[in-house]
Amino acid sequence: KGHPGLFKSLAREFEQTNCRLISLTSSQQIEQIAEITLKEILTKDKPAEVIYKNDKRHKVDIIPSPLSTGLSEAQIQLDTNSVVLVLGGAQGITSELVKHMSQAYPCTYVLVGRSADPRNHATNSELEAFKTKEEIRAYLIKSGTFTSPSEIEKETIKVYKNNQILRTIRDMEQLGNTIIYQSLDLCDENGLSELINNIYEKYNRLDGVIHGAGLLEDKLFKQKTTSSFGRVFDTKVKPLRVLAEQLRTDCQFVVLFSSIASVYGNKGQTDYAAANSVLDDYANALNKKLKGKVISINWGPWKGAGMVSPTLETEYERRGISLIPLDQGKEIFLNEIKYGTESQVLIMSGNNW
Numbered sequence: 001k002g003h004p005g006l007f008k009s010l011a012r013e014f015e016q017t018n019c020r021l022i023s024l025t026s027s028q029q030i031e032q033i034a035e036i037t038l039k040e041i042l043t044k045d046k047p048a049e050v051i052y053k054n055d056k057r058h059k060v061d062i063i064p065s066p067l068s069t070g071l072s073e074a075q076i077q078l079d080t081n082s083v084v085l086v087l088g089g090a091q092g093i094t095s096e097l098v099k100h101m102s103q104a105y106p107c108t109y110v111l112v113g114r115s116a117d118p119r120n121h122a123t124n125s126e127l128e129a130f131k132t133k134e135e136i137r138a139y140l141i142k143s144g145t146f147t148s149p150s151e152i153e154k155e156t157i158k159v160y161k162n163n164q165i166l167r168t169i170r171d172m173e174q175l176g177n178t179i180i181y182q183s184l185d186l187c188d189e190n191g192l193s194e195l196i197n198n199i200y201e202k203y204n205r206l207d208g209v210i211h212g213a214g215l216l217e218d219k220l221f222k223q224k225t226t227s228s229f230g231r232v233f234d235t236k237v238k239p240l241r242v243l244a245e246q247l248r249t250d251c252q253f254v255v256l257f258s259s260i261a262s263v264y265g266n267k268g269q270t271d272y273a274a275a276n277s278v279l280d281d282y283a284n285a286l287n288k289k290l291k292g293k294v295i296s297i298n299w300g301p302w303k304g305a306g307m308v309s310p311t312l313e314t315e316y317e318r319r320g321i322s323l324i325p326l327d328q329g330k331e332i333f334l335n336e337i338k339y340g341t342e343s344q345v346l347i348m349s350g351n352n353w
Contacts, residue, residue, distance in 0.1 A: 001280070002048050002233070004060075005273030008265025011048040023051045048265060062263070062346060067335055072337040074250050075293055076208065082107035083203045085196070086241055087186055088213030089113070091161060093302050093329075094257065095168040098210060100174070100330040101337070106176040107207075110199060111168070112192075116183050118162035121167070131167075133160050172288055186213050189236045189242050196246040206247065208292075211239055211279070212257040218268040229271040236275035238335055240282045244289070252292040253337060260300045263346055283343045295340055297333070300324055300348030322350035 003021050011019040020040055024033070036052060051058045078084070082105070089098045102109060125205040130136045136158045146152045161252050169179045199206050215235040243254065246269045261269045262276035276298070283296035301316060303323035316323060324332075324347065332347055 002237075002274030004280075005262035005272050005275070005277035008048040008263075009270040010265070011046070011272065012265045012267045013035060013270070014034060018046075019048060019225050021049045023049070023050065023321040025053045028052075038133055065342065065345070067306050067332075067339055069339045070334050072339045073296065076105075076337060076342075078105040078107050078207055078252070080107055081205075082207040083110065084108070084208040084210065085110045085112070085199065086210045086212065087112050088257075089210060090115070090165040090168045090181060092164070092212075093299075093326075094210070094212030095164065097212075097330055097333045098327060099168065099171055101334055102177045103173050103175050104334060108180065108203070109172060110180045110182060110195075112182045112184050112186065112195070112213075113165065114183070114185055115161050115165060117181050118166050119181070123162070123166075128163055128166060130159075130163060133157070135162075136160055143210070149242040156167045175309050180205065186239045187231075189238050192239055192242045192346075193246055196242065200248070206251055208253040208255075209243060209247065209253065210255045210257070210336065211236075211243070213239065214257065214259075214272070214275075216272060220268055221270045224271065232271035233275045236272075238277065244282070244286060247286075247290065249289060251290050254283075254286055254290065254292070254294045255337060256280075256294075256296040258296045258298045258344075260298050260348055263298050278325060280344050287343050293340070294334065294343060296344045297336065298344065298346040298348075299329075301347075302326065302329060320350070322348075324349045 007019050008020040011017075018041060022036060022040055024036075028036070029180050041052065047059045049060050051060065084105075084107060086094065086098050086109055088094050088112045089109070095111075098109065098111075127136060127139060130139065136159045137152060140146055140152050140155055140159075146155055165181065169181060172179050182195060184195060186192060196206065213235055214233050217232050219228070240256075245255070256279040258276040258279040259272065260266075261273040262280055265273055280296045280298070283294050286294040301312075301321065301323050303313075303325055313323065329347070336345065336347070
């Protein structure tokens with residue numbers, strides 16, 4: 001339901017207010033609930049989440065858990081006939097991680113994103129070569145095709161996304177993979193259901209799913225609109241409902257890209273943190289349905305792949321927060337899929353959040 005991430009983020013935004021989520025694992029009488037609530041209001045410690053189990057109070061804590069890869073046999077078995085569905089997999093950090101995975105496991109990857117397939121439109125070969133928004137923007141200004149700043153910025157973002165998608169597809173194809181790109185709004189549950197059904201009809205299998213789609217519209221809670229909150233929340237959560245309904249039990253793995261924001265909370269990210277908390281809960285629920293492994297990865301911030309702006313990187317440095325190096329994170333991701341045994345893990349560089 002997303003409550004942990006929501007309350008932890010509210011606690012960071014309203015520092016002078018006692019924001020706390022109280023979870024009860026068993027039914028309680030009204031008098032008992034009132035007593036627990038009063039005690040939590042009066043207590044001086046400040047956990048944003050407490051759990052009462054068998055009348056005992058528990059806090060949520062992080063436990064270091066080194067991943068053993070030495071002697072273990074990989075828990076997934078993919079070959080060239082395997083099919084992997086990747087939601088939000090053609091851009092950003094998800095594409096970088098999936099490319100790395102496809103190097104170890106070449107097969108058929110179905111990449112799903114909101115953007116139209118850039119291969120269906122005529123493209124400018126000069127523009128295709130650019131990897132940064134700055135290069136694209138400078139080229140567009142020099143060309144004189146667009147005059148207003150808003151037009152230039154809109155086209156810059158479009159070209160940047162298209163270039164990322166094209167590069168991802170070509171890189172993965174060069175590694176020996178078969179790549180299918182499907183343009184789809186992941187909030188369209190019927191559309192996603194149809195896509196999964198089509199995969200089963202065509203291949204009679206779906207070996208794995210990686211849900212890396214996400215949307216950020218960061219604002220303080222008091223400035224948030226319900227429509228904005230809904231967009232961010234639904235992009236993460238709606239595909240989950242479809243996966244729970246449509247996946248066959250023989251699916252080898254499902255990896256959900258969650259965020260450190262659901263574990264610690266973050267200012268301006270009540271919607272994003274709440275959505276990722278739902279992912280964390282769904283990992284446990286899906287684990288009971290599928291024979292394969294289901295894992296929710298709470299990623300910390302990344303260095304590289306354009307995931308953190310220079311301004312935000314400076315802010316993280318000021319707060320003493322380390323960023324996950326891209327090359328190291330790729331290997332951690334692959335090892336977690338191959339050898340991980342937990343349904344939820346937090347992966348971050350340092351612990352100053």
